[in-house]
Amino acid sequence: MTYKELLKKGYDEISKNNLEKNAAKLFLMKYSNKTYNEIILNYANEVTKDVEISFLNAINEYINKKTPPQYIINEQDFYGRTFYVDENVLIPRWETEELVFHVIKYIKENFKGKTLKILDIGTGSGCIATTLALELENVKITATDISEKVLSIAQKNSERLCANNIEFVISDLFKNVKDKFDIIISNPPYVKDNEKIGECVDKEPKTALYGGILGVDFYDRILKEVSHYLEDKFLIAFEHGFDQKILIKNLIKKHLKDVKIKEIKDSSDKDRIIFIEGD
Incomplete structure (x- = not known):
């Protein structure tokens, strides 16, 4: 043939x-x-x-x-690099590439000449942490995940791609985090518990997909504790569902004071990213 x-x-x-x-x-x-x-x-x-x-x-x-093709070949491209993936981790998507792009742009414009400490919450495959480590200079990155198995995959990706400035920490959100950070970035689970998803997506780990009845439980938990882990000047960057912007803005106002909120649409013109700035 x-x-x-x-x-x-x-x-x-x-x-x-x-x-x-x-x-x-x-x-x-x-x-x-x-x-x-x-x-x-x-x-x-x-x-x-x-x-x-x-x-x-x-x-x-x-x-x-209905196994996702990326799991069958154990690969997914992200930001010009190939990452190992399997059924233990969420498959990296283009929306998250856009989150990373906007964070890199923001850092280059607003944090010139400083060694930055960055926290990636719920690192999964490590695609965010590894990409930031390779695309930026003078950064120290901490990447957390609640699963030891998931964290081993993230570490495998970082080692294979020679991203050497990442510390991997097993942690349920901030539980085992000790430092303060200039940048906190996260693509937490944000699918609503009762939301219908495709058969292939349903093969991805449920813990990386579902975020409660409204899909915003993890944003609430992060924002409730985040002030203890921020430097004076900071950026918090979230990816979120296209219909969750108002819910997350309300959570920001509930938990944080004197911050600026910036909303960013994705390339499909859907609400997708929120920046929270503090100085």
Whole structure:
């Protein structure tokens, strides 16, 4: 079977099951060890039997078990780098890339010439902490998660990508955090408990998805304690659900005084990021 025939077979099987057909492209790139451009250049060439078998097995798992493609290949790209992921961690998404982009931009504009201490709460795969460590100079990053297994994955990613300035701490939010920070960033669980999600998303860890009846329980908990862990000049940066802005703003006003609130939309023009500034 040629590359073109195999890819078409994958597209057709996935489309018949109303799933995302681009998964076929991810699988063929992974198992052939080729870029998509290289696959196109090899369209007329025969694939090896090993590649064909691995590809078709992945297609079957995706269709029959609804396993997210990223878990099948144990990879997800984030901010130009490839991160290891499995069923223990949330799959990094483009919305979180935008959160990181805006935080990096803010730091470069507002914290020039200072060594910054950054706290990443609920680090998951470590994509936020590792990206900040690699994109910024003069930063000391603490990344926390409640799960030792999850934290080991975050550490694995940081080591593989040579992000050496991160301390990993097992902690339920601030429980084992001792320092004060210039920047606190978090993409906490924010799916509402009764919200319907896709079959593939449902395979992701529930502890990384659900945030209570209104989806804002973790914001409430973080904001209730956060003042004890902030330097005089600080930024708190949250990703949130598109319909949670007002709820989170009310929590900010409940727990924090004399702060500035900045709302940022994502590239789909949905409310997605809140900055809380203090000086």
